[in-house]
Amino acid sequence: MSEFDTALLGNRCWLELATGERIELTHDRWIRPPAGADGLLLDRCAGPTLDVGCGPGRLTAALTTRGVAALGIDTSPTAVRLTRQRGAAALHRDVFGPVPGEGRWRHVLLADGNIGIGGDPAALLHRVGELLGSRGTALVELDPPGRGLRRDRVRIRSGAAVPGASWFTWAWLGLDALTEVIGKTALRVRWTTRWEQRWFAELERR
Numbered sequence: 001m002s003e004f005d006t007a008l009l010g011n012r013c014w015l016e017l018a019t020g021e022r023i024e025l026t027h028d029r030w031i032r033p034p035a036g037a038d039g040l041l042l043d044r045c046a047g048p049t050l051d052v053g054c055g056p057g058r059l060t061a062a063l064t065t066r067g068v069a070a071l072g073i074d075t076s077p078t079a080v081r082l083t084r085q086r087g088a089a090a091l092h093r094d095v096f097g098p099v100p101g102e103g104r105w106r107h108v109l110l111a112d113g114n115i116g117i118g119g120d121p122a123a124l125l126h127r128v129g130e131l132l133g134s135r136g137t138a139l140v141e142l143d144p145p146g147r148g149l150r151r152d153r154v155r156i157r158s159g160a161a162v163p164g165a166s167w168f169t170w171a172w173l174g175l176d177a178l179t180e181v182i183g184k185t186a187l188r189v190r191w192t193t194r195w196e197q198r199w200f201a202e203l204e205r206r
Contacts, residue, residue: 005078013158015170025156030055030112034062037195038111041139042066044202047106050131052095053114057083064088073099096127104133110140119151119169122184129186129205137190138203145199147174149181175199 015023034042041059045068051060054072060083063070072083072090083090093099095117108128115121128138150172155165173181175192178201182188187203194200 005076011158013156015154016157018153018167022157026112030058032058034058037198037200038062040193040195040200041109041111041141044137044139045070045107045109048101048104049107049109050099050101050105051109051111052128053110053112053117054083054090055079055112057086057088057090059109059111060090061086061088071100095124095131099131102131105131106133106136108132108136108138110138112141113172115140115142115173116171119171121149121171121173122181125182125187125203126185128203132205134205136205138187140201140203142178142192142199142201143172143174144194145175147172147176149173149177175201 013025015025017023038059042062045063048069049063051070051072054060054074056079057072060070060072064087070088072080072088073093073095074080074083074090075092075094077092080090080092091100108131110128115124118124125138132138151169153167154170155167157165178189178192182203186206188206190202190204192199192201
């Protein structure tokens with residue numbers, strides 16, 4: 001079992017950066033049913049939705065319950081299993097690899113810091129643009145304004161430490177850096193907002 005898997009199962013966890021800095025992860029939010037600001041994301045999903053980095057599937061399952069066609073993808077088999085246990089559809093996939101429904105998704109979700117996947121938000125959002133249909137939108141959770149764009153080598157650590165946790169590249173994108181980053185993609189900002197200390201944007205195809 002990986003460190004990420006222990007986090008998915010409810011253990012306290014954090015990102016350990018190559019600099020030695022630690023960033024606490026909101027693992028408790030991952031495993032709870034959607035609440036508060038999560039509703040903003042769910043309410044915007046009016047058609048088939050791809051939840052990238054779905055984790056234990058709280059958003060994918062909530063959309064399914066609402067009658068919205070939704071698919072979660074994650075590189076963790078544990079995440080896929082937990083999502084399916086919630087009654088939602090999920091596949092073991094890398095967003096940069098083959099994904100069902102490419103070019104036809106009405107919405108793509110990047111919640112809970114998943115804008116950092118791959119360590120290059122511009123590349124990730126370019127890929128999201130390929131996944132969306134012509135009138136599709138991406139719903140993205142961001143860091144607060146003033147954070148800019150940051151990349152680092154990180155690994156996940158938890159209270160149930162697993163020896164040999166793997167290092168990988170991750171990124172953080174503040175609202176202030178969003179316009180510059182999406183300038184390199186086929187997307188543009190439809191709106192941005194703050195809700196309960198969380199920041200969000202909806203992006204649409206140009």
